[in-house]
Amino acid sequence: MQIVIIINNKKTLLDVELNEFLADTLRKHGMLSIRKACNTSCCGLCTVWVDGKPTLSCSLLSIKAVGKNITTIEGVQSEAENFAKILVAEGAEQCGFCSPGFIMTVLAMKNELKNPTEKDIIHYLTGNLCRCTGYMGQLRAVKKYLGVN
Amino acid sequence: MFTLINLVQPDTVEEAYRVLTEKKSNAILGGCAFLKMGSKRIDTGIELSKLNLNYIKEDDSHIEIGAYTTFRDLEKSPILNYYFNGVIPKSVADIIGVQFRSIVTLGASVYSKYGFSDLIPTLLTLNCEVELFKGGRIPLEEFLKSAYEKDILTKIFLKKNHRIAVYKNLRNSKSDYSILNVSVSNIDSKYIIAVGARPAVAKIAKKASEYLNHGNINEDTLEKASNIAAEELDFGDNMRGSAEYRKAMCCVLVKRALKEVLECR
Numbered sequence: 001m002q003i004v005i006i007i008n009n010k011k012t013l014l015d016v017e018l019n020e021f022l023a024d025t026l027r028k029h030g031m032l033s034i035r036k037a038c039n040t041s042c043c044g045l046c047t048v049w050v051d052g053k054p055t056l057s058c059s060l061l062s063i064k065a066v067g068k069n070i071t072t073i074e075g076v077q078s079e080a081e082n083f084a085k086i087l088v089a090e091g092a093e094q095c096g097f098c099s100p101g102f103i104m105t106v107l108a109m110k111n112e113l114k115n116p117t118e119k120d121i122i123h124y125l126t127g128n129l130c131r132c133t134g135y136m137g138q139l140r141a142v143k144k145y146l147g148v149n
Numbered sequence: 150m151f152t153l154i155n156l157v158q159p160d161t162v163e164e165a166y167r168v169l170t171e172k173k174s175n176a177i178l179g180g181c182a183f184l185k186m187g188s189k190r191i192d193t194g195i196e197l198s199k200l201n202l203n204y205i206k207e208d209d210s211h212i213e214i215g216a217y218t219t220f221r222d223l224e225k226s227p228i229l230n231y232y233f234n235g236v237i238p239k240s241v242a243d244i245i246g247v248q249f250r251s252i253v254t255l256g257a258s259v260y261s262k263y264g265f266s267d268l269i270p271t272l273l274t275l276n277c278e279v280e281l282f283k284g285g286r287i288p289l290e291e292f293l294k295s296a297y298e299k300d301i302l303t304k305i306f307l308k309k310n311h312r313i314a315v316y317k318n319l320r321n322s323k324s325d326y327s328i329l330n331v332s333v334s335n336i337d338s339k340y341i342i343a344v345g346a347r348p349a350v351a352k353i354a355k356k357a358s359e360y361l362n363h364g365n366i367n368e369d370t371l372e373k374a375s376n377i378a379a380e381e382l383d384f385g386d387n388m389r390g391s392a393e394y395r396k397a398m399c400c401v402l403v404k405r406a407l408k409e410v411l412e413c414r
Binding site for chain 1: 150151152153154155156158178181182185186194196198221242243245246247248249251252323324
């Protein structure tokens with residue numbers, strides 16, 4: 001089946017299987033920042049934005065994304081780089097496998113929450129798992145990025 | 150992974166129902182987050198996004214929520230945060246992460262009668278009604294007890310009133326399924342207690358609710374009501390907990406929920 005999805009502001013014609021999920025479609029299209037890990041919808045590594053909302057691309061059927069605006073980390077490179085520098089400075093990045101999904105969630109949180117507390121930040125990021133860093137470095141980096149004391 | 154042979158995106162509920170009932174193996178595609186973990190073979194998948202069922206609205210007497218509304222929309226809705234002590238947003242706020250809640254739909258969770266649902270116990274204590282295309286508008290409690298029949302859940306109704314409700318759950322880790330979940334509501338000193346993830350689908354603890362509705366409320370009666378709830382409901386084993394453990398935890402969660410709902414007065 002052929003569908004049209006807007007990926008990083010570009011209308012894109014894609015061939016998809018009916019039971020194909022967006023993470024696979026995007027990877028086939030060269031968006032290799034999309035990572036698949038848990039396959040049970042709980043790790044957050046495949047997070048992209050669908051019409052600006054952070055969404056698990058591994059659990060959204062590609063056919064449900066027709067006509068939607070999909071944003072991957074390739075579409076927000078400059079902002080992602082700013083935050084990634086803070087992540088590195090805070091020692092919050094090791095293997096980096098979870099970073100694209102994590103960064104997409106943090107950038108979405110910045111757009112969505114005004115003056116979040118530490119509790120708000122932790123709650124928003126519950127769906128992003130990282131097996132390397134232990135989360136404290138990530139929390140320091142996010143607070144620094146958002147200017148939260 | 151499930152198999153999908155054909156796909157339709159109907160413009161009307163009538164058309165969706167016609168396709169659904171044409172063949173036993175035709176099925177509605179809800180959020181699909183749970184469906185993808187199985188190996189179901191679906192002949193024609195029916196995708197409902199063209200039916201405009203993603204909404205939360207209110208009139209003078211009721212709140213109406215469309216079946217395609219996501220849990221994230223429930224969580225952020227000003228209407229639902231205002232009514233019933235904000236219990237609906239609180240019930241769904243701890244389900245995995247924001248990215249997951251952006252996909253899961255109310256209709257799929259309720260229609261599938263999932264035992265692990267964090268939302269169903271709360272809807273039971275709010276005297277929720279469901280509207281089915283064929284079955285019409287019926288109480289959620291009746292729908293949960295009914296035998297499986299192919300139908301399409303289009304919306305739910307909540308009566309607007311000053312009912313206060315609370316929600317409690319027990320999980321092994323923050324983003325895991327509930328081992329047990331409890332909701333309690335109170336309006337004019339009339340209580341409804343519902344317990345879910347037993348691990349069967351949520352049920353109202355009728356004897357415990359009745360006991361509180363006819364007696365004084367104090368530490369002893371709260372204790373007694375929580376014990377009645379644990380005795381009258383049946384519990385089962387699964388990988389998250391044994392029936393015995395669930396029964397013991399039922400007493401604890403019901404008592405905590407009752408205490409909290411009293412403090413909300």
